[in-house]
Amino acid sequence: MADSKLSEATPAEATETVTEHTVEHGTTTGISNNKLLMWAFLGSECLLFGALISTYLLYKERFNDFAANLAPFEQDGRNIGPRFGGEDGEGVFDIPFTSISSFILLGSSLTMVLALSAIRRSEYRSFRIWTLTTAALGSVFIAGQIYEFTEFVEKGLGYSTNIFGSAFFTLTGFHGVHVSIGIVMLLATYIMHKQGRLNSDKAETVEIVGLYWHFVDVVWILIFTIVYLFPQ
Amino acid sequence: MAITEDRPLALEAGAVTKVAARPLGALTRPQSDVGWASWFTTVDHKKIGIMYGVGSLFFFLFGGVEALMIRIQLAAPDGQFLSESLYNQVFTMHGVTMVFLVIMPMAAAFANYLLPLQVGARDVAFPRLNAFSFWCWLAGAIFLNTSWFLGGAPAGGWFAYAPNTSVTFAPGSGMDFYAIGLQIVGIASLVSAINLIVTVLNMRAPGMSLLKMPVLTWMLLVTQFLLLFAVPVITIALFLLTFDRSFGANFFNVEQGGSPLLWQHLFWIFGHPEVYILILPAFGIISEVIPTFSRKPIFGYPFMVGSGIAIGFMGWGVWAHHMFVSGVGEISVAAFSLSTMFIAVPTGVKILNWLATMWGGRLRFNTPMLFACGVIAMFTIGGLSGVTHAVAPSDTQQTDTYYIVAHFHYVIFGGSLLGMFSGFYFWWPKVFGYKLSEKWGKINFWLMLIGFNMTFGPMHVLGLQGMARRHQSYAKEDGFGFWNGIVSAGAFVIAFGTLAFLINIWLSARSAKRNPVEVGPDPWDARSLEWSTASPTPVHNFDVEPTVEFQDDWWHRKWGENEEGKIVRKAYPADIAQDGSATDVHLPSPSYWPLVLSLSLPVIGYSVIYTFWLMIPAGALFLAGFLGWALEPADDPEAAHGHADHGHDDDHDADASADAADEGASVG
Numbered sequence: 001m002a003d004s005k006l007s008e009a010t011p012a013e014a015t016e017t018v019t020e021h022t023v024e025h026g027t028t029t030g031i032s033n034n035k036l037l038m039w040a041f042l043g044s045e046c047l048l049f050g051a052l053i054s055t056y057l058l059y060k061e062r063f064n065d066f067a068a069n070l071a072p073f074e075q076d077g078r079n080i081g082p083r084f085g086g087e088d089g090e091g092v093f094d095i096p097f098t099s100i101s102s103f104i105l106l107g108s109s110l111t112m113v114l115a116l117s118a119i120r121r122s123e124y125r126s127f128r129i130w131t132l133t134t135a136a137l138g139s140v141f142i143a144g145q146i147y148e149f150t151e152f153v154e155k156g157l158g159y160s161t162n163i164f165g166s167a168f169f170t171l172t173g174f175h176g177v178h179v180s181i182g183i184v185m186l187l188a189t190y191i192m193h194k195q196g197r198l199n200s201d202k203a204e205t206v207e208i209v210g211l212y213w214h215f216v217d218v219v220w221i222l223i224f225t226i227v228y229l230f231p232q
Numbered sequence: 233m234a235i236t237e238d239r240p241l242a243l244e245a246g247a248v249t250k251v252a253a254r255p256l257g258a259l260t261r262p263q264s265d266v267g268w269a270s271w272f273t274t275v276d277h278k279k280i281g282i283m284y285g286v287g288s289l290f291f292f293l294f295g296g297v298e299a300l301m302i303r304i305q306l307a308a309p310d311g312q313f314l315s316e317s318l319y320n321q322v323f324t325m326h327g328v329t330m331v332f333l334v335i336m337p338m339a340a341a342f343a344n345y346l347l348p349l350q351v352g353a354r355d356v357a358f359p360r361l362n363a364f365s366f367w368c369w370l371a372g373a374i375f376l377n378t379s380w381f382l383g384g385a386p387a388g389g390w391f392a393y394a395p396n397t398s399v400t401f402a403p404g405s406g407m408d409f410y411a412i413g414l415q416i417v418g419i420a421s422l423v424s425a426i427n428l429i430v431t432v433l434n435m436r437a438p439g440m441s442l443l444k445m446p447v448l449t450w451m452l453l454v455t456q457f458l459l460l461f462a463v464p465v466i467t468i469a470l471f472l473l474t475f476d477r478s479f480g481a482n483f484f485n486v487e488q489g490g491s492p493l494l495w496q497h498l499f500w501i502f503g504h505p506e507v508y509i510l511i512l513p514a515f516g517i518i519s520e521v522i523p524t525f526s527r528k529p530i531f532g533y534p535f536m537v538g539s540g541i542a543i544g545f546m547g548w549g550v551w552a553h554h555m556f557v558s559g560v561g562e563i564s565v566a567a568f569s570l571s572t573m574f575i576a577v578p579t580g581v582k583i584l585n586w587l588a589t590m591w592g593g594r595l596r597f598n599t600p601m602l603f604a605c606g607v608i609a610m611f612t613i614g615g616l617s618g619v620t621h622a623v624a625p626s627d628t629q630q631t632d633t634y635y636i637v638a639h640f641h642y643v644i645f646g647g648s649l650l651g652m653f654s655g656f657y658f659w660w661p662k663v664f665g666y667k668l669s670e671k672w673g674k675i676n677f678w679l680m681l682i683g684f685n686m687t688f689g690p691m692h693v694l695g696l697q698g699m700a701r702r703h704q705s706y707a708k709e710d711g712f713g714f715w716n717g718i719v720s721a722g723a724f725v726i727a728f729g730t731l732a733f734l735i736n737i738w739l740s741a742r743s744a745k746r747n748p749v750e751v752g753p754d755p756w757d758a759r760s761l762e763w764s765t766a767s768p769t770p771v772h773n774f775d776v777e778p779t780v781e782f783q784d785d786w787w788h789r790k791w792g793e794n795e796e797g798k799i800v801r802k803a804y805p806a807d808i809a810q811d812g813s814a815t816d817v818h819l820p821s822p823s824y825w826p827l828v829l830s831l832s833l834p835v836i837g838y839s840v841i842y843t844f845w846l847m848i849p850a851g852a853l854f855l856a857g858f859l860g861w862a863l864e865p866a867d868d869p870e871a872a873h874g875h876a877d878h879g880h881d882d883d884h885d886a887d888a889s890a891d892a893a894d895e896g897a898s899v900g
Contacts, residue, residue, distance in 0.1 A: 027434040027435065028433065028434050028435065028436045028440075029433050029434055031434070033357045033358070033430050033434055033435075036357075036429075036430045036433060036434055037357070037358065037426055037427075037430050040425075040426045040429050040430065040460060041426055043460060043461065044422060044425075044426070044460045044461065044463070044464050045464065047461050047462075047464040047465055048464035048465075048467060048468060050465075051464065051465045051468035051469070051498060051501075052468055055468070055472070055483070055494060055498075058491065058494060059483075059490075059491075062489050062490075062491060063489060065489070066488070066489030078488070159479060159480065159481060160479070160480035160481060160482060162482060162488055162489070163482045163483070163485070163488050163489050163490050165482075166475070166481035166482045166483055166490075167483070170471075170472070170475065170481070188862075
């Protein structure tokens with residue numbers, strides 16, 4: 001096993017270590033088992049989010065009909081959602097705020113690419129910086145989501161207030177959990193690197209984490225468009 | 233987190249792996265691969281396959297007893313054997329057990345044992361994940377069944393239609409056990425699907441292109457893809473149900489505008505691919521059995537594979553035929569009627585190809601072949617009654633009657649289960665080194681076939697007469713008494729058939745112990761790679777990695793054509809098969825952590841149902857399993873080299889046996 005000194009090694013030294021430590025097995029497809037595992041898993045995730053997004057779309061429509069037909073004495077805050085509620089009666093969403101946090105998350109895809117490119121070139125210092133930046137940007141996004149959720153609850157939209165609340169919190173909550181798992185994965189690669197267990201010869205591990213991270217970002221583009229930007 | 237499995241699995245014989253084992257105290261890996269304790273830590277795909285088989289047979293008896301209870305209750309009008317509430321629990325658990333705890337794990341048993349062997353690999357791509365899948369399935373199965381002792385089993389049918397499953401209408405915790413139990417079983421299926429997909433795509437022996445894979449491998453691969461895409465949909469449905477019941481969400485709360493129909497859509501988008509998940513493995517099994525016992529190659533191999541893939545795709549476009557009376561609208565009904573009729577086409581292709589394979593062959597009617605013929609006949613009946621459901625006006629009449637019950641038992645029992653039994657008899661000598669008795673096998677087959685038709689044949693009549701499903705009793709004036717009596721008698725004939733299978737195992741195992749007969753590597757003159765190694769399969773599968781030239785490569789090594797185009801024997805299996813004597817094969821070490829990690833899941837389940845304090849032990853178990861998994865040494869060079877009883881390897885011996893194995897292979 002390589003020790004932590006390796007992280008300071010020059011590229012030439014690192015290459016030497018590669019040949020020594022890599023146990024290369026040809027696979028039939030030429031794609032490594034680990035990467036194929038991640039691709040298969042992401043394929044499965046498409047259906048997971050597909051089912052959630054369909055549920056949300058269906059329930060947004062149903063909720064609008066439901067809220068429109070509530071008599072005033074029945075309302076009791078049950079009609080709070082994308083059209084009603086909030087300070088100006090314009091709905092609960094704060095589009096500028098969520099736009100900013102969305103761009104922060106999208107930016108983290110760029111830093112992820114930089115981290116991968118750095119470890120491939122054995123530039124370990126910039127790898128550490130970009131990995132931590134990616135994790136930090138993800139954390140800012142999660143913090144924004146927690147803030148948004150609390151705001152909604154303060155405005156009167158809880159998880160069980162109405163079907164919009166249930167569908168909204170479930171969809172965005174599932175995505176938030178995915179981002180959080182991604183942050184744990186990024187921190188794990190950072191720690192493994194610190195221990196000397198992850199260097200340029202295992203850059204593929206970073207690539208696989210990156211696949212997951214980009215996937216979660218792409219899903220957010222969909223969610224942001226469908227939930228926040230479509231006409232309410 | 234990326235679960236990396238860096239360990240070499242397909243080393244060339246003779247290659248020496250050097251892994252610097254760090255002494256990590258508690259994290260050193262278990263080493264023994266013999267003795268009862270080794271079953272808990274094994275990562276060997278063959279042992280895991282056997283455990284899946286034993287587990288599914290156990291639950292088969294369990295679900296069978298539930299079926300007998302239903303039939304005792306319905307044997308005569310105004311039955312008093314089960315109360316209404318107990319009857320609901322028993323038929324729900326019968327369905328859930330037979331689908332998720334019997335047929336699916338039985339298919340997983342064949343997939344685990346045979347896929348690596350058929351593609352010529354030493355193990356699956358991720359052995360520890362494979363062990364995790366099994367333990368996770370078992371944990372979910374036991375969790376689900378503990379509901380019997382904790383206030384009652386789920387009682388909403390295996391499809392659990394909303395809003396019948398809400399807290400209002402199902403106040404006990406039965407439905408919680410259903411939702412969380414199936415969630416855990418689903419994780420097992422998903423992980424196993426990913427693992428097996430990677431194995432088949434990435435670990436094929438040199439020369440085995442996709443279109444040289446055995447039909448069973450193909451059908452199991454399609455099944456894994458169906459699982460990969462279908463499981464997340466039921467995952468979401470079950471999450472929504474759990475959130476409704478435990479956290480006050482409104483998904484199926486009609487009062488708030490929730491839509492019970494959403495459940496039906498999500499459930500059947502999973503549920504219809506699921507029926508192909510149940511049947512395709514059996515199609516694959518009999519596609520191996522029929523050519524072997526007809527002494528002919530499979531007829532129309534590309535069509536066999538193509539129709540399996542077509543079923544896999546079309547299976548996604550027919551789900552709403554389960555919902556013709558749910559008010560999904562005329563256009564949906566018309567569209568799904570059409571697609572349902574179309575999906576009969578690839579299935580018909582398969583049946584034609586099996587018959588054409590048998591046509592003109594030199595047939596041997598051993599027990600595996602009998603069961604395979606049973607599948608063709610019974611599945612054809614079930615398939616035809618299925619096409620009658622595609623006719624929406626007719627289906628409207630049949631919905632929720634015993635006609636439906638008859639149909640799906642003809643395809644799932646008459647198709648899947650008989651196919652699995654064919655597989656048991658066929659691969660038993662490969663797995664355990666002795667054949668099951670033919671005499672008891674035939675008793676088993678005929679009792680099952682006759683009992684099966686007595687049980688489910690009359691249900692067509694009962695259904696058309698208007699007897700509704702899921703009713704606890706019927707009145708004498710309804711006139712259902714006669715056929716119900718026959719049906720219940722048939723159920724007991726099936727039970728005796730199952731008993732004959734168990735007696736067969738017991739007697740055959742006893743006689744094999746007292747009077748061992750060498751079955752040889754290839755007792756049936758079969759065609760795929762698993763028959764080219766010793767029986768029972770050595771722990772490392774193959775002494776040398778096989779290379780493949782033809783489809784049915786093993787058969788081509790035994791047989792060839794002479795100048796006149798006649799088939800002549802080139803070699804005998806005993807001469808060209810690998811004898812399993814290699815001792816220098818490096819295998820993945822056993823591990824404790826898959827078991828520990830999977831144990832955390834049912835504890836999380838109890839925690840959601842009862843008290844969040846249980847999250848503390850659940851979290852501790854999860855963390856222990858997770859960290860142990862991540863931190864244990866990648867491998868232990870001292871452990872698991874071929875036969876444990878050979879003791880520590882000696883380089884000289886190892887080279888000698890590898891040479892011998894090379895020689896054996898070059899003969900072929």
